[in-house]
Amino acid sequence: MRLADGPVRLQPMPPGADAMLIAKCPVRDVLDRIGDKWSVLILKNLEEGPRRFGVLKRMIGDISQRMLTQTLRDLQRDGLIQRTVYPTVPPSVDYRLTKLGQSLMDPLEYLVQWSDRNHQKVRKARQSFDRTPPGAPA
Amino acid sequence: MRLADGPVRLQPMPPGADAMLIAKCPVRDVLDRIGDKWSVLILKNLEEGPRRFGVLKRMIGDISQRMLTQTLRDLQRDGLIQRTVYPTVPPSVDYRLTKLGQSLMDPLEYLVQWSDRNHQKVRKARQSFDRTPPGAPA
């Protein structure tokens, strides 16, 4: 796979050039987007169809107005969702997945499935680790 | 990425929205892990086999010692990688994927594939968005 634009570095690089290594990694474009706190939640909510701003806010519940606006904007910027403004009074706006956004839901679904099947194991590993820290007495 | 680790209920929600709660969404466990800056890069490097600390550091190049140590410990805590200490002098430690960790690579691979195929579209959408901001003159 391509984590970098070229082969993974075997030797240290001058600082700054290495930052580009990650910056150019395609999967980081995705992870930086869906890795944030709200993107996946919003995407999931839009999977069933167009949703208005207020509806999204109520559905998610514990998202601030600020973060909803900002995340929606970022998703739109990346071409994953489309924003439609209806010139009514008061204004109405809805959001929906673009084709690109819909296509992202497929790989995302695999991740969700893995999570559903394995989150218990992760939680158990976590508890076990916390009970018996690395520096534990023999 | 600040994800809630406990129950989060600020206001009453419509029925059905409860499933969207962050605290109850297993995929958050995964995104919280792989969504950080280094986890995927490390996991990818471990895909081919056990790697020692110093090797990982050189392979990745621009990761600080602190973040490599910390991310490795978090991955270990979640049961995704195994840490093996060889009591040599000087000490030698290697890391490898657990079965759980390996199984995560599959859904991750779909994400990587999607990224490789679509990151150009994302970048273009981004550029287009930045050239023509939402509040652009009619």
Added chain:
DNA sequence: CAGCATCCTCGTGGATACTG
């Protein structure tokens, strides 16, 4: 209704120095 503007907290992660 669907935002924008502002202030502020706190977690992530970088830099550096030290050690068994």
Added chain:
DNA sequence: CAGTATCCACGAGGATGCTG
């Protein structure tokens, strides 16, 4: 070699008030 320990900059994200 494989870490710890500290300090610190930055930005994500929460709270609140205002607006077209």
